[in-house]
Structure formats: structure tokens, C-alpha cells
Amino acid sequence: MVADPSTSDYTNLVTSNGYEPAMFDPGVTLNRATKARIADGINEILKAIGSENLDPQGTERTPLRVAEMFDELLSGYSIDPEQLLNGALFDVEYDQMVVVKSIEYYSLCEHHLLPFYGYAHVGYLPDKKVVGLSKIPRIVDMFARRLQVQERMTQEIASFLNTLIEPRGVGVVVEGTHMCTVMRGVRKQDPRMITSAMMGSLLDNPATRDEFMEHLRNPTL
Ligand SMILES: Nc1nc2c(ncn2[C@@H]2O[C@H](COP(=O)(O)OP(=O)(O)OP(=O)(O)O)[C@@H](O)[C@H]2O)c(=O)[nH]1
Numbered sequence: 001m002v003a004d005p006s007t008s009d010y011t012n013l014v015t016s017n018g019y020e021p022a023m024f025d026p027g028v029t030l031n032r033a034t035k036a037r038i039a040d041g042i043n044e045i046l047k048a049i050g051s052e053n054l055d056p057q058g059t060e061r062t063p064l065r066v067a068e069m070f071d072e073l074l075s076g077y078s079i080d081p082e083q084l085l086n087g088a089l090f091d092v093e094y095d096q097m098v099v100v101k102s103i104e105y106y107s108l109c110e111h112h113l114l115p116f117y118g119y120a121h122v123g124y125l126p127d128k129k130v131v132g133l134s135k136i137p138r139i140v141d142m143f144a145r146r147l148q149v150q151e152r153m154t155q156e157i158a159s160f161l162n163t164l165i166e167p168r169g170v171g172v173v174v175e176g177t178h179m180c181t182v183m184r185g186v187r188k189q190d191p192r193m194i195t196s197a198m199m200g201s202l203l204d205n206p207a208t209r210d211e212f213m214e215h216l217r218n219p220t221l
């Protein structure tokens, strides 16, 4: 993710439109040099659209804003899992299913850089270990705030939890509305995609999987 400032390409890019690294905040994920490259790219897009079609005052700082925006929207690349978890793994005797549902997420599709968003639902069957409740949405965000396809994001959340908690089973169901199929392309108003990743007993045992799915179906729970 981080640009190499020593390459001549980089030097040409930052100087061509006048966006110097120093103009940017220090950065959450992207360093200042990378943000300057992004700003230069956005400037090229604006130039291609043509100054006659743009409001010069409104768009003057747009390249800088977009670069800062990507820094925020791609922050999932720079999360340190250790720091995210902050030791919140607890030994317990509890051995029934844990479900955390309706976790909202916002991601960007890697094909068009347009948002996709919706809800992620997570369930696991612990084996003497549970994770702090708030850490599950944090884990969802860590994978959502990257360039993604929904299937990979779903799998990554499940695999991460599986390695972390070593449960008897884990399941992740994600619902997503993709703006690249809503506002362009096929232009369908509400095409929702559902993806799932089941592991361990949630994959092997139909009754366990049904229990999880029943939790997702029940609107009052
Ligand atoms: N499976 C999957 N496909 C996705 C996701 N996000 C976007 N896509 C699809 O990725 C595909 C890219 O297809 P292309 O034909 O290369 O791109 P395109 O010409 O813009 O395609 P259209 O969207 O059909 O106009 C499209 O079918 C998108 O709907 C995702 O998370 N998962």
C-alpha cells in the first residue's frame, strides 16, 4: 500500500499536479507520499472531465479530500490484530452458541471502487474461549475497510475468528447491496447479495447450522 518515494514515477506524479506530500495529514493507513499520488490521480480525472464542466471553487480541494477519504476507507489494511483485540479473549465454561447479528459494515468493491454495504451476522460455538463482544464488529470493520469482494470478506472474517477463538464451529453470513449494480451497469434497485462461510460444526452439523440460521431469521431476537 505504501508508495516508494525514491522512484522517478513517484517524483513525476507528485510534481505534475503540485500535490506535495506535506499537504496531507500524517495518515491512518496511507502515508503522505501515497496520498499525494492518489490526489494527483484524482486531479487527472478532474482534468479529463474538463474545467468547463466543473465549479473551480468547489473542486479545488477535491483531490486532497478524496486522498484523505481513501486513507479512512482503507484503514482496514493497517489494523494491528493484537491491538484490536487488546487481550479480550476470555476462558469460560459456557459452551452454547454465541450470535452477534446485524453488524453494519461499509466496504468498497475492488472492481469499481464503489461502496457496498449491509449487515454481517456472526455465530460461533465456543470451546472454552470467547472473544469480547465489541471485538466482533471491529473484526468485521478491519476486513470491510479494504478493497473487497463480498465473498472474500465473508471468508476472511470467518477464518480470522476460527484461528483466534478456536471454536467448535463458526459461521458468518453477510448481506450486501453493491452500488456498482444499483447506480450503474445493470441498475437494479435493491439487488442484495448473501454470502456465507461456515466452519467446523456449523459446516458439518445441520442442526447446529439451523440453530444459527434460526437466530438470523427471528426478528425479535
Ligand atoms: N462475485 C462478486 N462480484 C462482484 C462483487 N462486487 C462487484 N462484482 C461484480 O464484478 C463484476 C465485474 O465484471 P466486469 O464485466 O469485469 O465489469 P463491468 O463491465 O463493469 O460489468 P457490469 O457491472 O456487468 O457492467 C460485475 O459483474 C460486478 O457486479 C462482489 O463482491 N462479488
Ligand SMILES: [Zn+2]
Pocket (backbone or CB within 6 Å): 109, 110, 111, 112, 113, 114, 178, 180, 181
Ligand atoms: Zn463493483
